Structure formats: structure tokens, C-alpha cells
Amino acid sequence: MDSKAYSGGLAELRALRDDIKPLQRELSKLQADLAKLHSRRDRQIVQLGTYEKAKADRIATSAGLSVIDVVALVPALGPQGASGEAPSSQVTGPDSPEAQEAAPAMKEVPAAPGEAQTAEPAGTVACLSAASTDPASEPDAPAVSEQAAAEPAPAATGSGEDVRVLPSIPDGGDGDSWFRAEPGLASQRPNFKQAARAMAFLDAATGVLVWQGGTVRLDLGRASVAEILTAVYAQAPATIERIYITAGDPWHQGAERHEFLKDAVAAWLNGPLPEGWTVESTRGKDRQAGHLVHPRNPVGRWQRGDQHVDIRSVGEWFDPEGADPATVRAAFVELWKALRPHFEDVVLMGSPSQTGRDLWSRTIPTKAGARWADGFPVMSQEIRGLLHATAGQGRTELITPPRVPERVPGWYEVDRTFAYAKHTWASGVGVPRRINAAAFAAMSEKEQTNALFAPSHWQVRVTIPKGWSHVGLLPAPAPGERSWHYPYEGGRTFTTWAGGAEVNLALRNPIAPWRIEILDGLLWESGDPLKSWSTKLREAWQSLRATAELHGDEQQKQACRLASRAVRSILLYGIGTFAQRPRITTGSLELGAGGAVPDLPDGARLTGITDTHVTWERNQGFARDQYAHPEWAAGVWSAARAALLSVSTSSKDPATGKPLKAGALHLPPGSILAFRTDAIYTSAPVDWEYGGEPGDYLLKGRMPWEQTTPRTDEEFYYLQGLGRQALEAEGM
Incomplete structure (x- = not known):
């Protein structure tokens, strides 16, 4: 650039400045007007909440808010007001390898010198320490999501930020009444075949x-x-x-x-x-x-x-990656052929989620006298609402400077292939038991350990160790519009809900134990309602991958690769359907004379407007869905998030014969750039061996040279694409 170009650039910059200033003033005015409208809306909600027949879901849809936002403004509209704080048990664990049996020594321990102190609740404080576990015995599936028409009462979170408030279970008999099955509602095998x-x-x-x-x-x-x-x-x-x-x-x-x-x-x-x-x-x-x-x-x-x-x-179903329509059709044919040996009445429905749930329903046991032959019971609306509000899905996080350097020495993407199949071997079945702080403290050491490793979902108060320098381990309600984030600052204390898999990971991670206080929890009997279904899908996935490797016809190779990804979608989105979120109905109406906006259906909110139509959506709450099992989706998602951090692989350590470990915590602090559900993006070279088994990490992108750290999703996806292209070019 010469001096003339530089001077011209400055002039252009000044012109942009002059264009921006009036827009900034206009934006400030709009923000002030919006704040006033928000205040009026909140006052109106509080006023409407005084009506004896007011319903949170009706007010929420009219206000364009979630039910939990309305309950936060008018706690009386929840099943109960905010519950009093119960006695809590504290569980902490040191850095220890997973060995043969989880048999911790339980004792009362004060906080470590220099560690952030929190006000201890009344009651016994039990500490879990010196734990060691057998990886083969770890249940892979603890907890996730569902919001009922009547939301659980809110509970305060830590950190002092303006964050979403998570609900709690009411104290006493009111909360205990949640622990029941919905009358006359259970998952049973269908007696018809879907129409093709x-x-x-x-x-x-x-x-x-x-x-x-x-x-x-x-x-x-x-x-x-x-x-x-x-x-x-x-x-x-x-x-x-x-x-x-x-x-x-x-x-x-x-x-x-x-x-x-x-x-x-x-x-x-x-x-x-x-x-x-x-x-x-x-x-x-x-x-x-x-x-x-x-x-x-x-x-x-x-x-x-x-x-x-x-x-x-x-x-x-899958990213077609430029495949022509004939190849895409061939992929659906190969998909059906791969599923047919495992599901004799398979029909490909409109979406992978519908297909997944239908195929699962045909694995429900029907033999007289078999466990759950009468169907898997559906939890109460309150429990489903609690899970919906307190558990998230896959971890999506972009880590930006100053947590990581502005420039990094490389870019590596590793992805856990067909990961969810690894976490379906054990799931919670039946009606859960409530384990509050006092009940947990009264358990023996072995009972506490068994409870944490069983399918479970816990309300916990978490304190991160002083000096912690790696990524966050447990999800917490996030500030702003994001649903969840992962606190990582040493000494910070916050309250959240997490599945048993994540609580165990926080206690037994390979770096330093986190301090965990059990406040409340749900504990299920361990069963395997998803095992047969996921095993059949895994076998179809493996057969398609093998065919793609060996087939001589390039079109069929590509078709089988796409079909294998469709099987992954069937598993992934099939699990998501168990969460049974509230039904959102959408619709459209023509504008009236002169462009007048027509009256919307009762409870609907405006979502868009064009020259001819308006679009609307309405939250219709929860249907009586016999396949609503958020406890299963929750367990898989929790275990998958934990496995992103540390998991046993199918490869063995030649010296010990034990499974090798992989995950973000086995990479250097400051090297993790992003998480995307089952994938880790890092600046550190990754040499984890890929064994081809579900849950193993596969290298999908690599650029072993200096990169500018992405700060936005757009920059992230750009680097993701470049990394995959670079790795593909290496193999040519």
C-alpha cells in the first residue's frame, strides 16, 4: 500500500464513521424503547398472574416467552413456590486412575487451603475421595430434557450473573408426588406396520x-x-x-x-x-x-x-456432498437393504427421527412374563418438565482469545464416530427414586458410589479448584440467550443440574477433582431399553461402511457412505425424539385489506411477515406421548458430553493391557479451540489410534501449520472446511 492508497483509505474510514453515528443513535433509541416495552410486558405478566385461574403456559405463549420465564416473574404459577434449601451432601474426589472397583473412603473434610469457601448447608457433609473404578463397569448413560406445561419451581444459581434460573424439586410431599408414572401411559410395541x-x-x-x-x-x-x-x-x-x-x-x-x-x-x-x-x-x-x-x-x-x-x-438425513439425485436415491435403497436384516418390518419414514423411533418401538419386548412386557412407563409431567429445563444436548462451544492465543500452531479436528451407540447400553427404567441431600448423606460409601454410577440426574453445587487451567467440565445456565455454558474459572462456585456421568467425570478427571455438593437427585433402576435397537443400527452402520470400502463402483461406494451417515442420523435424532419437547405448531394467514395483520389464533405469537402473509407459532405444551422418555435422551447426552473430555478407547496400552484414554482433558491446557457435539477442535497434534468402533476418535481435519484462531462461527466453519480439504489432499 502506498501513501495515496493509505490517505484514500482514511477518507473512506471517516465516511463510514459518519454513516455509523446516526445509526448508533437510532439503535440506542430503539433499545431504550424496547427496554420500556419489556418492562410493561413484565408488569402485565405479574398483574395477570394474580388471577386465580391464570396458567403459566397460556401467559407464556401470549407474551412470547418460555414458561420458566413466566414462572420466574410469578412463582405462584409454578407447581410450588421456590423451595427452601435442603441439607446437602458434598462429594469430592482426587485425581485417581480408574481401577477395578469404585470403593471410595468417605469422611468429613474441610475445604483445602486457598479453595473458595461456600456457605455449607445444614446436615452431614460426606466427601468422596481416593476413588478408583473399572472402566468396563462404568455405565455409559446417565440424563437430559423435557419441559412440562407446569414448570418445576425455580432454584437459584451461583456466580451472580444474570442467568437463566433452573428449577428445583419442591420439598416434602409436594415434591415426592412428582415421582410417579403417568396413569395409563406406557411405551408398547405397535401392532401395525407403517405404510411405505x-x-x-x-x-x-x-x-x-x-x-x-x-x-x-x-x-x-x-x-x-x-x-x-x-x-x-x-x-x-x-x-x-x-x-x-x-x-x-x-x-x-x-x-x-x-x-x-x-x-x-x-x-x-x-x-x-x-x-x-x-x-x-x-x-x-x-x-x-x-x-x-x-x-x-x-x-x-x-x-x-x-x-x-x-x-x-x-x-x-445426511449432507449429500454434491451427490446427484440418482446417487442419493441409491443411498436410500442401500439404507433400506442394510436395515432389513435387523428390522424385518422396516419402513423409511419422512425423517430419521421418525424412522428411529418407529424402529425402536418394534424392539419393545412382548413375551409374556418378560421384564417391561407391559410397556415402559412414561414419567410424570413434572419429572419430564424438570428434565427438559435442567439438561441440555450436545456440547457446542467456541473458545476464543484471550483464553487461547491469537495465533495457534495448527488445526486438528477429531470426531467420535457413531458415538451415541456407545452410550445406550444402560438407561434408567421405571419410576425414579428421589435422593435428596439428607438421603444421600445417609447412604453408605458403596451406596453413594453405586448411585453416582447408576442412571441418574443430580442437582449439585460445584466449586472449581483453584488453579484450574483447562476447559470447563459441567454445564451451567448461561448468561444472555445461550442455553448452557461451561464455567472454567478456578475458585468459582455455581449451582446446576448434571447427569451421573458428568458428575463422576468432575470427581475423577485426570487433572484435579472438582468439589461437588449433592443437593437433590433422581435415581433410576438400570436397564437396557435401547441396547437391542442401537446394536442393530450399529451392525447396519458397520456393514455399510465395509461395503463402501470394498465396492468397485464409485457411485455405489458413495451411496453406501451416505447411507451409513443416514444410520447415524437415525440413532442421533431417534434418541432426540425421546426428549419429547413441547409441540410447536406453525401456520400462516393472509394479510387483510391494506396490509392489515389478521387476528392470530389464541395463544399464538407472530414470527414473520411478508408482503402477503404473516406466520405464527404456538406452543401447545406436551402431548400424551407414549414414547416420551427424556430420561433416556438425557442419559445418552450426558455420557456423550463426559466422553468428549475423557473416555476409554478400543485401543489397548501395550504395557498394561488397559484401554487407552482420549478426550479434551488428555490434550494440553489452552489447546482446545472448540467443541461440536462429538467433535474436538484443537491446536495440538492428536495421535489417538482409530479402532473403527463406535465412540472412537477419527481424525477428520488437519492443518499442521500456524492459523489465526477463529472468533466467530463463520471463521470456525471456514477453518473446519479447510482442515478437511487439507487432510483429504494428504491422502491423494
Whole structure:
């Protein structure tokens, strides 16, 4: 750059400054106006909460808030007011290897010199120390999510930040009454077979359409809904009920005209329709009417008389990675063929989550006298609500400077392949027991250890050791709009909920034990309701991967690779369906004369507006779903988060014969750059051997040269793509 260019750049910078200043003033005014409106809304909620028949869920949907936000403003609308603090038991553990048996010595111990002190609750303080465990005996599945129409009462969290308040179980009989099954509701094996739906695969960019009857190239024009429906059914039979978009993302048309991508999707879904077509309003029991407005994988549903069709993204199942529609169709064929030997009545449904839950339901035992032959009981709405509010899913975290350097010596991505299958061997079944602080303190050492290793979910007060220099271990309610974060500052104390797997990891991590005080908890009987299902899926996954390695035809190799990823999605999203979140209904209405916004359905909130339509959504709470088992999803997710930090691999140490360890805590402090569900991104070289078993870490990206540390998601995904390309280039 010369001096002339430099002077010109300064002039441009001053012009930008002058453009920014008035917008900043306008933004400040808007923020002040918004704060006033928030204050008015909160006062209105408090006033409405005084009505004797007021309901938290009704007020929440009208206010555009979550139920727990409303309960925080009006505690009387929860099942109980905020509970008093119960006596707590404290569990701490030193750095110790996992050995043959968990048999800690329990004793009363004061806080270590220099360690942050917290006000000790009344009651005995029991400390877990010198623990050693057999990795083979570790249950891989403790706890996660569900929010009931009536939210549990809130409990305070630590740290003094303006964070989301997590609920607690009420004291005494009110809380004990939560520990029951829903009357007349249990997961039972279905006595019918799903109906198969004919599918077609469309590249919206090129117009290539593939179905069982052939391949054609269509003129889609601008690829609006009307143009797609008209072009497809001019060539393909009306019996096709699902059209999977493999490329082109037509729902992102005109995205630049909308502030949010979701608004562009809604505008596309609600565009004009050909004569005779309407948005779907009637469906069978296994189907859902109306559109699903999702920013990247939406589902549009339409009908013409008795003819029904979904337009969906194949991205629900896998990233097609540029595969043409014929290859994508071949992947679905290979998927069905791989599942057929394990599930004789397999039918591929619209999404991997629906398929996963249907396949699982067909593994429920039916033999007379067998355990759970009458079905797996569904927990009370209160317990499901507690799990929904107090447990999260996969860990997503971007670690930025100053926690890590501005420049790092390299970029490495390692991913746990088919990881969730490793955490389905043991899950909680039946109605849980409540283990409050006093009950935990009264247990013997062995009983305490067994409780922590069993399927369980605990309310804990956590103190991070002084001098801790690595990543956070336990999730906590996050400030701002994020759901969860992972405190890491030495000496910090906070209150949260965590699954047994994560509590054990905090106590027995390979660096230094964290101080844990048990405040309350749920403890289930250990069973294996997911084991048969996940074993069958694992075998299908392995067979597809093997075929992809050996097949001589490049198209079939790619089809089998994609099909193996679809099996992963069936497991991943199938587990997610057990969480049974509140039902969110979406819809749209035409604008009135002069662009007037029409009246929305009772309890709905406005989510978008275009030149012709408004879109809305409504939280309808929890259905009486016989397959609602958030305790199972919670257990898998908790164990998977713990395994990101430290887990036994399928490789053995030649010296000891014991499984080798892997995970973030086995990498240098300050080297972890990000977590994404089952993947770790680090600046340190990783040499963990990949054994090909579920849960093993596979190197997926590598750039062993200096990089600028990503500070935004956009920068992160850019480096992720470069790292994968660089590793692929190494193998060429």
C-alpha cells in the first residue's frame, strides 16, 4: 500500500464513521424503547398472574416467552413456590486412575487451603475421595430434557450473573408426588406396520428428478413451490408423496430481502399454489399437517384432494456432498437393504427421527412374563418438565482469545464416530427414586458410589479448584440467550443440574477433582431399553461402511457412505425424539385489506411477515406421548458430553493391557479451540489410534501449520472446511 492508497483509505474510514453515528443513535433509541416495552410486558405478566385461574403456559405463549420465564416473574404459577434449601451432601474426589472397583473412603473434610469457601448447608457433609473404578463397569448413560406445561419451581444459581434460573424439586410431599408414572401411559410395541411412501429426488438447481420409474430434467423456472409441484407431477405419478431436495435450497430464494433466514423460508412455503392445491390440513395418525418452518431443513406439506405431498431437504438425513439425485436415491435403497436384516418390518419414514423411533418401538419386548412386557412407563409431567429445563444436548462451544492465543500452531479436528451407540447400553427404567441431600448423606460409601454410577440426574453445587487451567467440565445456565455454558474459572462456585456421568467425570478427571455438593437427585433402576435397537443400527452402520470400502463402483461406494451417515442420523435424532419437547405448531394467514395483520389464533405469537402473509407459532405444551422418555435422551447426552473430555478407547496400552484414554482433558491446557457435539477442535497434534468402533476418535481435519484462531462461527466453519480439504489432499 502506498501513501495515496493509505490517505484514500482514511477518507473512506471517516465516511463510514459518519454513516455509523446516526445509526448508533437510532439503535440506542430503539433499545431504550424496547427496554420500556419489556418492562410493561413484565408488569402485565405479574398483574395477570394474580388471577386465580391464570396458567403459566397460556401467559407464556401470549407474551412470547418460555414458561420458566413466566414462572420466574410469578412463582405462584409454578407447581410450588421456590423451595427452601435442603441439607446437602458434598462429594469430592482426587485425581485417581480408574481401577477395578469404585470403593471410595468417605469422611468429613474441610475445604483445602486457598479453595473458595461456600456457605455449607445444614446436615452431614460426606466427601468422596481416593476413588478408583473399572472402566468396563462404568455405565455409559446417565440424563437430559423435557419441559412440562407446569414448570418445576425455580432454584437459584451461583456466580451472580444474570442467568437463566433452573428449577428445583419442591420439598416434602409436594415434591415426592412428582415421582410417579403417568396413569395409563406406557411405551408398547405397535401392532401395525407403517405404510411405505413413494419418494422422488430433485436437484432444484439443475432440475434433474429421479424416482423409481425413471429420470427426467425439468424446467423449474424460479423453483417456487407452484413451479416444482406443476413440473414434477407433469412427469411423475401422483403416487409420489415425498420429494427430497438434494441441492439448490429453493426455500432460500430472496433471502437477502429478509432479516432472518427463517423468514425467507416461510415466504417460500407460503407462496402461490397451482389451482387445486392447498396447504395440507388433514393427515393420518402417523403424519402431521401444516409446514415446518426450519431455516435449513424445512418441511412443506400440501394436498390436492386426496393426494398428499411433502417437500423436504435430504439434509435431514445426511449432507449429500454434491451427490446427484440418482446417487442419493441409491443411498436410500442401500439404507433400506442394510436395515432389513435387523428390522424385518422396516419402513423409511419422512425423517430419521421418525424412522428411529418407529424402529425402536418394534424392539419393545412382548413375551409374556418378560421384564417391561407391559410397556415402559412414561414419567410424570413434572419429572419430564424438570428434565427438559435442567439438561441440555450436545456440547457446542467456541473458545476464543484471550483464553487461547491469537495465533495457534495448527488445526486438528477429531470426531467420535457413531458415538451415541456407545452410550445406550444402560438407561434408567421405571419410576425414579428421589435422593435428596439428607438421603444421600445417609447412604453408605458403596451406596453413594453405586448411585453416582447408576442412571441418574443430580442437582449439585460445584466449586472449581483453584488453579484450574483447562476447559470447563459441567454445564451451567448461561448468561444472555445461550442455553448452557461451561464455567472454567478456578475458585468459582455455581449451582446446576448434571447427569451421573458428568458428575463422576468432575470427581475423577485426570487433572484435579472438582468439589461437588449433592443437593437433590433422581435415581433410576438400570436397564437396557435401547441396547437391542442401537446394536442393530450399529451392525447396519458397520456393514455399510465395509461395503463402501470394498465396492468397485464409485457411485455405489458413495451411496453406501451416505447411507451409513443416514444410520447415524437415525440413532442421533431417534434418541432426540425421546426428549419429547413441547409441540410447536406453525401456520400462516393472509394479510387483510391494506396490509392489515389478521387476528392470530389464541395463544399464538407472530414470527414473520411478508408482503402477503404473516406466520405464527404456538406452543401447545406436551402431548400424551407414549414414547416420551427424556430420561433416556438425557442419559445418552450426558455420557456423550463426559466422553468428549475423557473416555476409554478400543485401543489397548501395550504395557498394561488397559484401554487407552482420549478426550479434551488428555490434550494440553489452552489447546482446545472448540467443541461440536462429538467433535474436538484443537491446536495440538492428536495421535489417538482409530479402532473403527463406535465412540472412537477419527481424525477428520488437519492443518499442521500456524492459523489465526477463529472468533466467530463463520471463521470456525471456514477453518473446519479447510482442515478437511487439507487432510483429504494428504491422502491423494
